[in-house]
Amino acid sequence: MSRPRRWTLRRTALAALALVTVALTASAAPGSAMTTPAADPVGRAAGADKGWTGTQTFAREFVNFDGSDTTFNNPLTAAPYKMTVHVDHTQNLRGRERVAVSWTGAQQSAGRASDPYGANGMNQEYPVVVLQCRGQGEEVTPETCWTSSVGQRSQVSVSQSAAVWREDEYGTDADKALVGGMSTMPSAEDCPSVDTSGLLATHLTPFIDAKGKVYSACDAAHMPPEAAVDSAFPPAEIAAFSDADGSGSLQFELRTDIENESLGCNQKTPCSIVVVPIAGISCDQASTASTFDMTPVEKACRKTGQFLPGSSNLLGAPDAAVAPVYWWSASNWRNRFEVPVTFGPPPDVCDVLDSRAPTGFYGSELLSQAALQWSPAYCLNKKRFKFQLNQMSDEAGWELMASGGGAAALVSSQHPVNPGADPVGYAPVAATGFAVGYTIDKPGNTGEYGKLRLNARLLAKLMTLSYTGSTFGAQHPGMADNPAGIQADPEFQKLNPHLSTEGSEAGAALLSLSNSSDIIAQLTSYIATDKDAMAFINGKADPWGMKVNPSYKKLSLPRAEWPLLDDFVPAASTQCQQANPQVYFNNVAAPVSTLRKVSDALLDGWPNTQTRCDSDNSTDPPTFKLGRVDRQPYGKRFLLGVVSLGDAARYGLRAAALETKKGSYVGPTDSSLAAALKLSTQKKKYGPFVLDQADVRKSRSAYPGTMVVYTAARLQNLDKADATKVAQFIEVSTTEGQQQGSGNGELPGGFLPIRKTGVTAPYYASAQEVAAAVAAQKAPSAEPTGNPTSGAGTGGGSVAPPPAVPTAPAPSASASPSAVPSAPPAATPMPATQPVGSDLAGGLLPALILIGAVGCAATALIRVGAPFLRGRR
Structure with missing residues (x-):
């Protein structure tokens, strides 16, 4: 028999060849950690998205023969579980982006599986199940939650003595049917594995895809295509461990409809992270007062685990009543946390919504994550041009720009200018860098x-x-x-x-x-x-x-x-x-x-x-x-x-600390990047800043992988329209583009903002000088500006993250910590585009260099006898 139970929920939303190559490329357009990163990713901590926090109280109950309850509280507190879940960021997520999920107040895990992901995580006791589900609020059901295997969602033809879900106190009569789970069960011909003789029990938890197609999940043939054994991606859903104090954390990977079309999460289809603590199935009223005389399934429902907290499960099967295989059972599902998340728009949104030809900037992949958010601030604003990052080697991008094949290059160091070639200015537009990323597991099943x-x-x-x-x-x-x-x-x-x-x-x-x-x-x-x-x-x-x-x-x-x-x-x-x-x-x-x-x-x-x-x-x-x-x-x-540091922040990758001064190891953080920028010097006006690694070796705080991405463009003989676009890009990217957040036009994690004041002030000033010089297209003075400019600027000796640009706009509504994302300020939504990559570009480098050399030589010869050259593109 079933009867209602009250529960408490408190949630607080706290050149010609190169150009052809680029055109061809443009048209073709879990491993997760079980602990949080050792240090905050660059730029992540200061973001406007403060995440989500919720608290919930629950307990496990057995209904005795006489109708009284036996309550099983948290063994650590002797009171009902009071569990709090926190997700560090939830807005404008991109495909495969990882978010940090942490919790306190859960049951200690036991019989830990060697692999907690997908089907491998089912053989353990008292874990915390984390899933990605389509929908928000009442739209979220077990049928809209993704699993990568049948065994994670359906029990097919099992012994009635093991069918503990049929004893769930909170289950409906339909839930407790011998063969159930769907209003219309599949036929014997469709699902021959389902026993219909009345001897074995079956419960199907079908999956309903984004188009409404129902997959019965009675066997592997009746699962969505992304659940195939040879799937392109490993499972992301996890039955995670809680430590001895009931706390735990992990990096959870979210997927869009690009990675999982069946699940179908995207900018227009809201989704949720669902956290299901496994505290054990609450069991229905016993048929007898004697435990000894209870039926086998009643006894199975009342089991409390056979493994000690913190132990590993190497061989044995866990007690099913406290295992994650029944995350969908009413007792477990009712204790869930639903964390609403939003996604950024599809990668091709600029191509879909803006028919104008793009203006390509060529070069560094270091800028790719910023370009993902910056592009829509250009392509969907008719007062701006359609910006497109075409990824290739720095050298190839430079040669393309220098030869007149591209408006600008994106590079991170000084490149040689051929004799007689146009002078080039370097405008700092992004402070970021590289890291040695790693995925390493600790021995003994103790995490990452x-x-x-x-x-x-x-x-x-x-x-x-x-x-x-x-x-x-x-x-x-x-x-x-x-x-x-x-x-x-x-x-x-x-x-x-x-x-x-x-x-x-x-x-x-x-x-x-x-x-x-x-x-x-x-x-x-x-x-x-x-x-x-x-x-x-x-x-x-x-x-x-x-x-x-x-x-x-x-x-x-x-x-x-x-x-x-x-x-x-x-x-x-x-x-x-x-x-x-x-x-x-x-x-x-x-x-x-x-x-x-x-x-x-x-x-x-x-x-x-x-x-x-x-x-x-x-x-x-x-x-x-x-x-x-x-x-x-x-x-x-x-x-x-x-x-790249941008990728490390977006995907939750760990970054190694590198040795600087003997015995000192520095990882990439806001302060360590700022310290490195402070050591950099600019030897010539319009030139790049140089970070001497010999100086880094003397520091205990500067990160060796710090790099600056420059927009490099010709200061003479650049087509007027292109010069205007390049100058606009530099000005916008160094003002509103330095506003931290996940919204369109904002600066993502992995980047240190370039500000008017503080350690990055010289970089900001240099960018504005280059922007003005690019726009003017006048012959600049060949003389150095005097003493080399230090990255120390006017900010004094501090290496703390610099303050905000006073003239920068406020963070967009999409980057605010509000639990409900606000609408974009413009009537037309401003989604972000994926930077266009070119795997062919590296292979075409010799051709690009040859084109660049020929172009530069031709430019020098033509300039002598063709004064009208200034009008060329």
Whole structure:
């Protein structure tokens, strides 16, 4: 029998070839942490979105034979559970963005699964289930919540003695049916796995997709396509652990209709994060006063767990009544927290809503996350031009701009100007940088590591491919005694104790870029200023006897493009190797063309190592090919890669602290970026600021990966219309574009605002000077402005985040901490566009350089006899 129970809920919403390439590219347009990041991501803490907080009180109850209740309170407090959930940000989310979810006051978890994601997380006791569901408020039901497997939502043909959901005190009569869950159950022909003989119990929790199609979830064939075993993305839903004090935290990945069309979350379709604490099913009235005489299913419902708090479940099955497999059962579902979230518009919104031809700015991927939010502030404002970031190497972007093929380049360092070429100004528009991102699990099923420290010599070892990776790499002459991976390196272990010491191919390389980049120049400059690192590269063994890969011995640094110099092919010991004799260490390094690919690898725990051998036995003889290795299992992940700070903030990636002064390790934060900017100097008017890594080495507070993105444009002979657009971009991006928030036109996490005052004041002033010079298109003075300008500016010695720009507009309504997003100020919504990437651009660099050289030479010759040249585009 069922009877109502009262419950309390309190929620507080607290050049021609290059241009063709770009055009072609434009037309083709979990791994999560179980603990919060060690430090606030750059720019995230100061954002206007303060997230969501809610508190709820609940308890588990058994109804006794005489109608009285036995209440099971929180064992830590001997009172009903009073659980509080906090989500750090909830507005204008993008595909695969991760939010920090934390809670207190939950039941201690027990029998922890080695992998809490998807179906793997079902075999544990008292976890907290976190799901993404379509809808908000009453629209949210178990049928609109996403799971990636049948077993997470349906119980099909199980013994009646194990059907504990049928004993749920709060379940309806339909919920308790022997075969139920849908108003019209599928036929035996449609779902033959469902027993209809009356012997076994079934409960289906169907999934209803965004178009209204119902998937019965009776078996894998009746699940939405994104739930396939070979899905492009690993499960994001999680049965998370609560610690001994009932608290827990994780990074939860949200997906839009681009990643999961069936779930269908987007700007127009509201969705929610649903947090379901598993405190145990409340059981209906007992059939007898004697526990011994109760039916098997009554006994199963009243079980309270067989594992000790904090223990791991290696073999046994948990007590079902306290397991996450019944998150949808009425007792658990009624205790849920629903956190409304909003999403930014689709990546192609500017192309859909603005028919004007875009003006391309070419270059640095460091700006991609800012461009995602800045683009709609241009394309949907008819008083502005249609801005588009076309990602390619800094060098390719520079050559395109210098040769007249593009209005502006986006670069992060000074690039050479050919003799007789137009002068170029560098306007600082974004303060950001790169990081060594990582996904590392701690041994013993204890969560994710969050305090990685690295020095320059360790990075040099990774980049020179001096770890052997496996027995194949150990065959390399001169490397037989080197560790297999960084995990097995005593130097790494000293800095990062208590991690696994088993080396691996994934730990033998740093996933990085295959093309030229100012990021690589900055990273290798950091290595070049370290005596120990350069001594290692020059052939000196480290204190533990490890030696550099001979192929990289005496490699000169810094350099903007990292070469693959090794040519070692190991002796073939398998049919696959005999059929595919390849350079082993090139497949271990397997660099990629964009930083986003590195971020995806870290998100998925999926090394890009290309050493897996697949065979096709249908041919005679069998054929073999090498490809990407499998995703790493949760609990054993170890992956390092170079990422942008914008990506790190958007996707919740961890960033290593890098050694500066001996024994000091600095991670990317607002204050550490500000400290680095303060060390930078501008040697010439209109020129870039230079961060000398030798100065960083003397600091205990400056982050070595700090970089500035400049809008570089010609100060002479630029088409008037383009000059006006470039000047407008510089002015807007350094004023309203520096307003922190997740709204259109605002500055996302991963960036330090450039302000009129404080440590970034010289950068702001320089940007305005360049904007004026670009707009004027007059020959600037070739003389330096005098003494080099320091990044210290007028802000004194403080390295704290600078104050707000007095003239900047207030944060948009979409970035306010209000639980209900306000409408945009303009009648037309201003969604954000995805920056257009070009995987081909890196490969076309030689052609671009050639075009640039020809263009610059032609410009110099034509200028002599063609005064009308100023009118050209």
